[in-house]
Amino acid sequence: xxTEQIVNQLKKIMESESRILTEKADLVSYSFDASFGTYFPxxxxxxxxxxxxxxxxxxxxxxxxxxxxxxxxxxxxxxPLPVHGGIVLDFSQWNQLLIVDPEDTVAIxxxxxxxxxxxxxxxxxxxxxPPDPSSSHxxxxxxxxxxxxxxxxxxxxxxxxxxxxxxxxxxAEGEIIRTGGRTIKNVTGYDLTKLIVGAEGTxxxxxxxxxxxxxxxxxxxTLMVIFADIVDAGRAISSVLTSGIMPSKMEIMDxxxxxxxxxxxxxxxxxxxxxxxxxxxxxxxxxxxxxxxxVKQVCLDLxxxxxxxxxxxxxxxxxxxxxxxxxxxxxxxKPTKISEDATIxxxxxxxxxxxxxxxxxxYQVDLVVFGxxxxxxxxxxxxxxxxxxxxxxRVEKAVEEIFxxxxxxxxTLSGEHGIGTMKAPFMEMELxxxxxxxxxxxxxxxxxxxxxxxxxIFPVKGQRLVLVND
Amino acid sequence: MxxxxxxxxxxxxxxxxxxxxxxxxxxxxxxxxxxxxxRINLVKLAAEGKISLDEISDSLDLCLGCRACETAxxxxxxxxxxxxSFKVAKSESNQSPxxxxxxxxxxxxxxxxxxxxxxxxxxxxKTKLNKLARKSGLLRVLPxxxxxxxxxxxxxxxPKRKVRQNTILPKKAKLNVAFFTGCVMDVxxxxxxxxxxxxxxxxxxxxxxxxxxxxxxxxxxxxxxKSFTKKLAKENITAFEQAxxxxxxxxxxxxxxxxVEYDKLLENEPQWVERAEKFAKKNIDISVILSSLGIxxxxxxxxxxxxxxxxxxxNVQKVKDDPxxxxxxxxxxxxxxxxxxxxxxxxxxxxNIVHYEESMDILDEKMKHVHTVRPAVIVTSNPxxxxxxxxxxxxxxxxxxxxxxxxxxxxxxxxxxxxx
Ligand SMILES: Cc1cc2nc3c(=O)[nH]c(=O)nc-3n(C[C@H](O)[C@H](O)[C@H](O)COP(=O)(O)OP(=O)(O)OC[C@H]3O[C@@H](n4cnc5c(N)ncnc54)[C@H](O)[C@@H]3O)c2cc1C
Ligand code: SF4
Ligand code: SF4
Numbered sequence: 001x002x003t004e005q006i007v008n009q010l011k012k013i014m015e016s017e018s019r020i021l022t023e024k025a026d027l028v029s030y031s032f033d034a035s036f037g038t039y040f041p042x043x044x045x046x047x048x049x050x051x052x053x054x055x056x057x058x059x060x061x062x063x064x065x066x067x068x069x070x071x072x073x074x075x076x077x078x079x080p081l082p083v084h085g086g087i088v089l090d091f092s093q094w095n096q097l098l099i100v101d102p103e104d105t106v107a108i109x110x111x112x113x114x115x116x117x118x119x120x121x122x123x124x125x126x127x128x129x130p131p132d133p134s135s136s137h138x139x140x141x142x143x144x145x146x147x148x149x150x151x152x153x154x155x156x157x158x159x160x161x162x163x164x165x166x167x168x169x170x171x172a173e174g175e176i177i178r179t180g181g182r183t184i185k186n187v188t189g190y191d192l193t194k195l196i197v198g199a200e201g202t203x204x205x206x207x208x209x210x211x212x213x214x215x216x217x218x219x220x221x222t223l224m225v226i227f228a229d230i231v232d233a234g235r236a237i238s239s240v241l242t243s244g245i246m247p248s249k250m251e252i253m254d255x256x257x258x259x260x261x262x263x264x265x266x267x268x269x270x271x272x273x274x275x276x277x278x279x280x281x282x283x284x285x286x287x288x289x290x291x292x293x294x295v296k297q298v299c300l301d302l303x304x305x306x307x308x309x310x311x312x313x314x315x316x317x318x319x320x321x322x323x324x325x326x327x328x329x330x331x332x333x334k335p336t337k338i339s340e341d342a343t344i345x346x347x348x349x350x351x352x353x354x355x356x357x358x359x360x361x362x363y364q365v366d367l368v369v370f371g372x373x374x375x376x377x378x379x380x381x382x383x384x385x386x387x388x389x390x391x392x393x394r395v396e397k398a399v400e401e402i403f404x405x406x407x408x409x410x411x412t413l414s415g416e417h418g419i420g421t422m423k424a425p426f427m428e429m430e431l432x433x434x435x436x437x438x439x440x441x442x443x444x445x446x447x448x449x450x451x452x453x454x455x456x457i458f459p460v461k462g463q464r465l466v467l468v469n470d
Numbered sequence: 471m472x473x474x475x476x477x478x479x480x481x482x483x484x485x486x487x488x489x490x491x492x493x494x495x496x497x498x499x500x501x502x503x504x505x506x507x508x509r510i511n512l513v514k515l516a517a518e519g520k521i522s523l524d525e526i527s528d529s530l531d532l533c534l535g536c537r538a539c540e541t542a543x544x545x546x547x548x549x550x551x552x553x554x555s556f557k558v559a560k561s562e563s564n565q566s567p568x569x570x571x572x573x574x575x576x577x578x579x580x581x582x583x584x585x586x587x588x589x590x591x592x593x594x595x596k597t598k599l600n601k602l603a604r605k606s607g608l609l610r611v612l613p614x615x616x617x618x619x620x621x622x623x624x625x626x627x628x629p630k631r632k633v634r635q636n637t638i639l640p641k642k643a644k645l646n647v648a649f650f651t652g653c654v655m656d657v658x659x660x661x662x663x664x665x666x667x668x669x670x671x672x673x674x675x676x677x678x679x680x681x682x683x684x685x686x687x688x689x690x691x692x693x694x695x696k697s698f699t700k701k702l703a704k705e706n707i708t709a710f711e712q713a714x715x716x717x718x719x720x721x722x723x724x725x726x727x728x729x730v731e732y733d734k735l736l737e738n739e740p741q742w743v744e745r746a747e748k749f750a751k752k753n754i755d756i757s758v759i760l761s762s763l764g765i766x767x768x769x770x771x772x773x774x775x776x777x778x779x780x781x782x783x784x785n786v787q788k789v790k791d792d793p794x795x796x797x798x799x800x801x802x803x804x805x806x807x808x809x810x811x812x813x814x815x816x817x818x819x820x821x822n823i824v825h826y827e828e829s830m831d832i833l834d835e836k837m838k839h840v841h842t843v844r845p846a847v848i849v850t851s852n853p854x855x856x857x858x859x860x861x862x863x864x865x866x867x868x869x870x871x872x873x874x875x876x877x878x879x880x881x882x883x884x885x886x887x888x889x890x
Contacts, residue, residue, distance in 0.1 A: 021501065025525050028515055029502035034485045046500070073502070074487045093500045114491065138487045327544045335481045335545075387481065 002042040002065060002087065010045065013055035019046040019093075030088045033075040035422055036386075036467050041068065041082040046090045050168060050176050050207040053089070057205065057451075058174030060087060066454050069201040071112065071143030074135045076339050077420030079147060079200050083455035089205070091142045100125055100213065106165060106182055107211045111142030115149075118211065127213040130157035133416065142206050148198030150416040152249040152280075155374035157214075159416065161197040168208035169196055172447035182210055195442070200418050201453040203446040217282035220248065221292050222316035224308040225299045230254075230274040232303040234350035237277070237373055239298050241346075245291050249280040250374030254353070257326045257368040264329035267322050273305060274353075277373060278323055280316075326370050334366065336386040338467065340399060342406035343377040343415030355405045356380055363398040365391075377415035386469060396465050404429065424459040474562060476555035480514035482547045483507065489549075492542035494814045495532055498831040503529040506539035506549055513552050523560055530556045532828055534821055535692055536781035536814035550786070551734070557694030643676035644763060648710055650720040650729065650753070653685040659853050664889040665882040666721040666756050672885055673763040677719075682709035688728035691735070692819050703732045704742065707749045718749070721756040721878050723780025723852035724819065726787050729753040755783055757851065757877060761792040768886040770802030775880070776845040777807070778836070778859055780852035781814045793851055793877055800884045808848075809839045817858030829858075830865075837862045840872070848874045 007020070014020055021027070021044040031038045047053045060067050066086030073080055073092075082088050097110035098117060102125040107118050115136040119129040132151035133139060139149065145167075150159035166180030180186055180193035196204050227233035237250060253261075253276045258269050269276065279295060281288040296307045310316035331337050344352050353369065356378075360367040371379030380402055384395050403413055403426045413423050413430050427436050440458060443450075489506040490496050496505035503512065512526040530553065539549050647670060651663050670677050683706055687699035706729070710718055720726045730753050736746040777797055783789045798805045816822055816832030840848065840862070848863070850856040859874045882888070 023525075024521060025503050025512060025529055026501060028521060029505075029508040029511065032485055032511065034487065072487050072490065073485070073507075090502075135486070135488075138490055328546055331482070331484070331545045335484070337484055337545075385481075 006059065006063060006065070007043070009059055010043075010056065013059065014045065014047070014052055015049075019048070020044075021046070030070060030073070030080075030090060031082070032469075033070075033073045033078060033080050035076050035078045035081075035420065036469055037078055037081050037083070037421060038469050039082045040085065041088040042085050044088045044090055046093045048094050048096070050170060053170045053205055053207055054174045054176050056087070056089065056174075057170050057172065060451050061173055061449055064449050064451060067205075067451050068453055069142070069146070069205050071140030071146075072114075072135075072138050074139045075143065075147065075420060076341070076417040077147075077414065077422045079143070079418055079420040079453075079456065081421060081455075083421060086451075092140060095140075097208070100127065102127065104182060105213045105215075107213055109141050109209050109211065111140060111145075111206050111208070113141050115139055115141050115144050122213045123216060125213075126216050128216040129163065129211060129213055131160045131163060141209060141211075145197050145206050145209060146199065146201045147416070147418040150372075150375075150377070152251055152372055154372060154377070154416075155250055156246050156248045156282075161194055163212045164193055164197050164209060165212050166210040167193050167196055167206055169204035169206055171204050172449065172452050176207070180210070184212065198418075200420065200456055202443060202456055203452065205452070217248070219285040219288060220280055220282040220313075220316070221288045222310040222319050223279045223281075223292055223295055223299075224310075224319045224322075225277045225279065225296075225304050226270060226273050226306040227275045227277065227303070228273045228305050229303065230353045231350045233275045233277060233373075234347075234353075236299050236302040236304065237349065238346060239302060240279070240295055241374070243294060243298055245281070245295060247279045247295070247374065248282040249278070250372070251278045251323055252276070252349075252370060252373035252378070253278075253323060253326060254369040256366075257330065257370045258322075260329040260332070260368060261322055261325045264332060265325055267318075267325070269322055270305075276322070278319060323370070326368070330368050330381060330383050334383050334385045336384045338382040338384065338395065338399060339417070340380045340382075340402055341371070341377060341415045341417045342380065342402055342411060342413060343375070344406055344409045344411030346374075346376045348409040348411065349373060349376060349378070352378060352405070352409060352411075355409075356402070359398050359401050359405070363394045363401075365395055365398045367398070372415075375415070376411065386467070392467055396467055399467070400426075400465055419457045421456060422465065424457055425463045425465055427457065427459060474555055474559035475513055475517040476548070476552045477514065477517035479548050479552050479555075480510050480517070482545055483510045484545055485511070486544065488544055489539035489542045492538040492812070494534060494536065494538070494816065494832045494835070495828070497813075498828070498835060499532070504532055506543075506547075509533060510547065510549065510552055513556055516556075523556075523563055526556075527560065530560075532825060534781070534814050534816065534818035534832070536818055537785040538781060538812060538814060541785045541812070550731075554691065554694075554696075557692065558696050559694075561694030642674070644674035645716045645759070646676045646678075646714075647717045647719050647759070648678045648680055648713075648715040650683060650686070650718050650722075650725065651679065652720065652722045652725045654689075655722050655725070655853050659856075659876070661889050662721060662853075662876045662878050665878045665887060666719070668887045668889070669760060669765065669878060669882055669885065670719060670756070672887060673760055673765045675719075675759070675763070678713070678715070680709050680712065682712075684709070686722075686725040686728040687735075688724050689819060691728060696735075700735060700739075703735055703746065707732065707742070707745050710749060710752070711745065715752065717754045717759060718752045719754055719756050719759055721851070721876070723755065723783030723787070723789075724854060726753055726755050727782030730787055755787055755789050755792070755851070757783075757792040757796055758789055760881065761795045765796075765881065765885060767799070767801055767884045769884050771800050771880070771884050772802040772804075773846040774804045774806055774844065775847045775849060776805070776840070776843045777811065777849045777877075778815060778855060779811055780850065780855050781812075781818070783851050784812060793849070796877065796881060797849060800880070803884075806843045806845060808843055808845075811839075815855050815858045815862070817852075817854040819854060822854075822858055822861075833858060833862045833865070837866050841866075845872060847880065848872060849877050849880055850874060851877050 030044050031040045066084045068082040068088045070080035091111045094110045094112035099108045100121050122129045132153045133149040259271045366383040502508040515521045687702035691699040730750050733747040733750040736742040815836045816829040822829035863872045
C-alpha cells in the first residue's frame with residue numbers, strides 16, 4: 001500500500017513534485033498498454049535520474065510495494081500493466097540523453113529516448129542503429145531493451161540484444177550497477193547485460209544504455225514478389241537465402257491481408273493469390289542492382305507469378321505502402337486486433353500457414369497473417385470485437401491453439417512481443433517445468449521480495465489466457 | 471453512463487500510442503492524460519461511469535482540437551467526434567457549461583468583440599457570439615496577460631465594396647464559384663477575403679458572394695453548442711443552394727474544416743443529411759483551386775519563406791501539398807520547410823486566450839523550429855494561426871526580421887494584385 005507517509009518520503013527523493021502523479025485522471029491513464037487488461041496503479045512517478053530511481057526502489061523494497069516500469073506503453077503482451085497496483089515508473093519523459101560517439105561507433109542513451117531518434121541521430125554520422133520494430137517511432141529504448149524488440153531488419157541485422165554493449169541498472173535493492181562496457185569484445189564474468197535485456201523489467205531497471213552502431217548501407221532496393229501458392233513462397237524464401245544473398249527485409253502478406261488492403265484503398269494488388277512477399281536489399285548500389293536480378297530469377301524459377309523491382313526510392317515507398325495499409329485495413333470491420341508473434345523455423349512457414357487456415361475455420365475467427373517471413377516471425381492477427389463475449393471465447397481458444405502449434409513445429413511463443421501477462425500461462429508448454437523453475441531461481445536471486453514487475457512472465461497456478469479489458 | 475459520449479468510437483482505439491509523438495499537448499505537458507490515447511481512454515471510462523466528467527475535464531479542456539492525432543492514427547479513430555461528444559456532454563450536464571467556464575476564465579479580450587460589434591453587429595448577435603463574448607470578457611477587466619493579444623489584433627478593415635460588388639464575368643470563366651467569407655475573418659481580415667476574390671478571378675473563376683451566408687459554426691461547435699451549430703449549418707446550406715456552383719471556396723482553414731464536416735454534423739437528421747453531404751463536398755480551400763487552375767505571376771519575391779499549415783486545413787481537410795506547391799511556384803522565392811510544421815502552433819480557436827500559459831508553451835516549441843529556419847516570411851492559412859504566429863514573432867523580438875502573411879497575401883503580391 002502506498003500510504004501518505006510513503007508519498008511524503010517520495011517527495012524528498014523526487015527533485016520535482018510535478019513528477020509525482022496522484023490524481024485519478026492520471027492514475028487511470030497508466031492503467032493500460034496496447035494489449036489487454038486494465039489495472040489502476042496507486043501512484044505514478046516520472047523519474048529523470050538514476051539517483052531518483054534508486055531512491056524509489058529502495059523505499060519500495062523496504063515496504064514491499066510493487067514497481068512497474070513503463071516506457072511508451074506500446075507493449076502487446078501486458079508488460080507494463082500494474083497488475084498488483086503499486087507504483088508505475090513512467091520513463092517516457094526521461095529522453096534527454098542521446099549522445100552518438102562516431103569514433104567508438106556507440107550511442108549512449110537514457111531509457112525514455114524514442115528508438116527511431118537514435119537511428120536518426122546515428123544517420124547524421126553515416127551510422128545506423130539497426131533494430132527497427134514497427135513501433136520504433138513511438139516506443140522507448142527502455143521498453144525495446146526490456147522486451148528485446150525486433151523488426152523487419154532482424155533477418156540480416158539481428159534484434160535489440162545484438163546491439164547492447166553495456167547497461168546501467170538499478171537493482172531491486174536500489175543499488176546502481178553497470179554491466180558490460182563500451183567494446184564489442186567483453187568476456188569479463190557472466191553476461192549480465194544480455195540477461196537484463198529481454199527480462200521485461202523483472203530483474204532490474206534500466207537507467208542508461210550503451211548501444212553499438214554500424215556503418216549505414218549506402219542504398220537499398222525493393223522487390224515485390226507475387227505467389228499464387230504459399231508452398232512456392234516458402235521455398236522461394238529459403239532459396240533466396242541459400243543463393244548467397246542476405247536481404248535486409250523479407251515481409252509477407254497473406255491473401256486475407258491483401259484482400260483487406262484492396263477493399264480499403266485499392267493499390268492494384270491481385271486478390272486471388274496466396275501471398276505477396278516484399279524483399280529489401282541493402283548495400284553498395286552496384287551490388288544490390290545485381291542481387292535484385294538474382295532474387296528475381298530465383299523467385300521466377302520457383303513459380304512466382306510476377307516480380308516487380310522498384311525503379312527508385314519513391315517507387316519502393318509505394319510498394320511498402322501496401323504493407324503499411326494492412327493495419328488500418330484489417331480493423332475496418334471490427335475494432336479489436338490481437339497481434340500474435342509466434343515464431344517458427346523458416347522451413348515450417350508453409351506448414352504454419354496451412355495450420356493457421358485450419359484454426360481459422362475451426363474457431364470461425366477472422367484471421368490474417370502478415371509479418372517477417374525471412375525469420376519465421378509471422379504475425380497472425382485475429383480481428384474481433386472485444387464487446388462480443390461469445391466470439392472472444394472462440395478467439396481465446398484460437399490463440400491458445402496458435403501457441404501450441406508454433407511450439408509443436410519447433411518454434412517459440414514469442415519472437416519479439418514478450419511474455420508479460422498474456423503468454424505467462426504457456427511458459428511451461430515451451431520450457432518445461434524445470435526450465436521455468438531455473439528462471440524463477442534467477443528471479444528470486446535478483447529480486448528476493450518480488451517487487452520488480454510482479455505478475456509477469458511466471459504464471460500463477462491455473463492461470464489461463466483471458467482477453468478482456470475490465 | 472453519459473449517453474452523449476461517443477462510447478462506441480472509443481473502442482476503435484487499440485492504444486498503440488502512434489498518436490503520442492504527434493500531439494502538441496503531450497509533448498509540452500508530458501503526461502499521458504494530455505495525450506490523445508489518454509483522452510480517449512478517459513472518455514471511455516467516463517461513459518462507463520468509472521470516472522466523472524469533472525475529473526476528466528482538465529484533460530479534455532486542454533486539448534487543442536488540432537486533430538493531428540487523427541492524421542497519425544493507423545486505425546482511423548475519429549478523435550474529433552469523441553472530443554466533440556465530451557464538449558456536448560459537458561455543456562449539457564449541470565457541471566458548469568463550457569461557456570460559463572469561459573466567463574470564469576476571462577476568456578476574450580474586449581477589443582476583439584467590440585471591434586467585431588462595431589461592424590457586424592448583425593452577424594454577431596445572430597450567431598450568439600455576443601453571448602460568448604459577454605459571458606466571457608466584455609463585462610470584466612481585461613487581465614494583464616491578454617495585452618499581448620490586444621497588440622497583435624489587427625484593426626478592423628471593412629471589406630472593399632468594389633471587390634464585393636464586382637459581378638463582371640471574366641471573359642471565359644473556367645469555374646463558377648461561390649465565396650465563403652466567414653464572420654470573424656470578415657471583421658479582421660476582410661482584406662484577405664478581398665484579395666482571395668481577386669485571385670480567384672485572376673485564375674479565371676466567376677465569383678459570387680451570397681449575402682445570406684452566416685458563420686460556419688466552428689467556434690460554437692468547439693464550445694459544445696451542437697444544436698446552435700446545426701442551425702447555422704442549415705442556414706448556410708440553404709443559402710448556398712440558391713444557385714448551382716462548381717465550388718464553395720474559402721481561405722480560412724478552420725472554417726473550411728467545419729464546412730466539410732456538415733455531413734457528419736447532420737448525420738442524424740434524415741431530411742438534411744443528403745443536402746449536407748452535397749454542400750460539404752463542394753467546399754474547398756482556395757489553395758487547392760488555385761494550384762489546380764494555375765496562376766500567372768508578375769513579380770519576384772526574393773525572400774526566404776516558410777509555411778505553417780493550419781491544423782484544420784491539414785488534418786481535417788487533408789490539404790497538404792497544394793499550399794506548398796503554390797508558394798514554391800512564386801518566382802525568386804526560396805522555400806524552406808519548417809521542421810515539425812504539422813504541429814499545432816497553439817492558437818486553436820480561442821485556446822490561446824482561454825489557456826494562455828499552455829498555449830505559450832506550445833508556441834515556444836514552434837518558435838524553436840522557426841529559429842532553425844530563419845525565414846523572412848512565415849506563411850499561414852488561417853486567421854487564428856496568423857495571429858498566433860504574429861504573437862510568437864513578437865515574443866521573440868523578431869518583428870523587424872519576420873513578416874507573417876496569409877498565403878493569399880503572398881500570392882496576390884506576386885501576381886501584382888491589390889485589394890482595391
Ligand atoms: C502497432 C504496434 C506495432 C508493434 N511492432 C513491433 C515490432 O515490430 N517488433 C517488436 O518487437 N515489438 C513491436 N511492438 C510491441 C512494442 O512496441 C514493443 O514491445 C516495445 O519494445 C515496447 O516499448 P515501450 O517503450 O512502449 O515499452 P512498454 O510497453 O511501456 O513496456 C514494455 C516492457 O518494458 C518494461 N520497461 C520499460 N522501460 C523499462 C526500463 N527503463 N527498465 C526496465 N524495464 C522497462 C516494462 O515494464 C514492460 O515490461 C508493437 C506494438 C504496437 C502497438
Ligand atoms: S486534437 Fe491535437 S491536442 Fe487534442 S489530442 Fe489530438 S493531437 Fe492532441
Ligand atoms: S494512434 Fe489511434 S489507435 Fe493508436 S492510440 Fe492513438 S488514437 Fe488510439
